[in-house]
Amino acid sequence: MGMTHERDVTDCVIFGAGEYYDEIPYVPHGAYVVAADGGLDHTRAYGIDTDAIIGDFDSVADDFSAYIGLRNITRLPSEKDETDMLSAVKIGWAQGARRFHIYGGLGGRLDHTIANMQMLARMAYHSGIGFLHGNGFVATSIADATLSFPGWDAPERRMVSVFAHSDRARHVSIQGLKYEVSDVELRNTRALGVSNEFLPDRPATISVGDGTLSITFDSAAPAPVWRTTREPEGPDALGELDTEISALLARR
Template identity: 80%
Template structure:
């Protein structure tokens, strides 16, 4: 597996932040997705880009006219504001995304964001959803390595197959270990594993996609993948049109 020099992108969504203060990596590209703009203002964080249909911001859209790098999307579109924000960061060269305000709240948005993480992973990137004491991510043909840390009792980590089958799953250094097994997305065998105190750990999948959730207190994992990062257009263009799937009456 190869390591790549990766640009970070931090995205602010409109959801709950659970009292967390977002961490901005050095030189990260910062995007506010719709109502996430209210959160960046509350935190005093400058944005590099703003995007959304602006149905969840505190002010009318007219209040934001004139802000730099702002893109207004139609409300009746096929893709979410969050995916559009990821596309902007991807086009700027980011391949690692830290997303706040995208977990909890509306279940449909949480599921959409998990599907989005899998899409990013399939193209050679990685995203992390932060919220409520946990982090969620997806990996495709990849490995996550966690450094040893002073893990409190029952510091949880769970592993799920996102693809129909995830082949060659190996878990080392956690309470429950497996070696080169296959997981299916219709059977949850990887729920409620645990970090061990002062033990480094690894989660990998040879062929397929895994969804992984872990305690926010864990060290930020390093990431290796056999999928080289794809070009700036890999995720597609922004969805700027009203959906053609709308029923016409």
């Protein structure tokens, strides 16, 4: 499986325009903070300072002219190929962040949720990790990596679900949860890993040796430790910002 890279990872916190479910966002000390479009309304409501603001600003409460003059603001066309959320991730990535905490990206519009899940897998493929927070759950994705949870006083029915995102995820092991497997293959056409559970005071690990997993877990669980065997990638790994109107746009 190769060498495991355990390294300090700069945090980035991204605020999206979606539902927050009365959850109070946590901003780690020294984290780079990005507001994606209508996420600017949420940062202002929480009194959180932003390092960068980006989007097409079609979902902010005020007219865009109200934000002209703010520092580190980037306006994107609305008819582009990438989401405002991915653009926000690219900004944080370029600043050196490889661990992302994303609020306002789960629930609400189903298409945006699916897009954000695909975004997590893209980040994992490039040796980063993202955590989508919302509605009592956290979603993440790992590629050729291990996610480790410390033991905690888990009540009954605190769920963890594991899905293959890649066509095949090989050498998958799940230890310390109610249902355990060792060195199995998962496919993205069968939800074999749904509705697993934390056990009280039992550390748990989820690992994949070859492929990408999507994982959801109860937000009450302690923050997991992430270790990957993939080589670190540089500031341009996710590509440049998508600042152009889509070439795929139908012309009338």
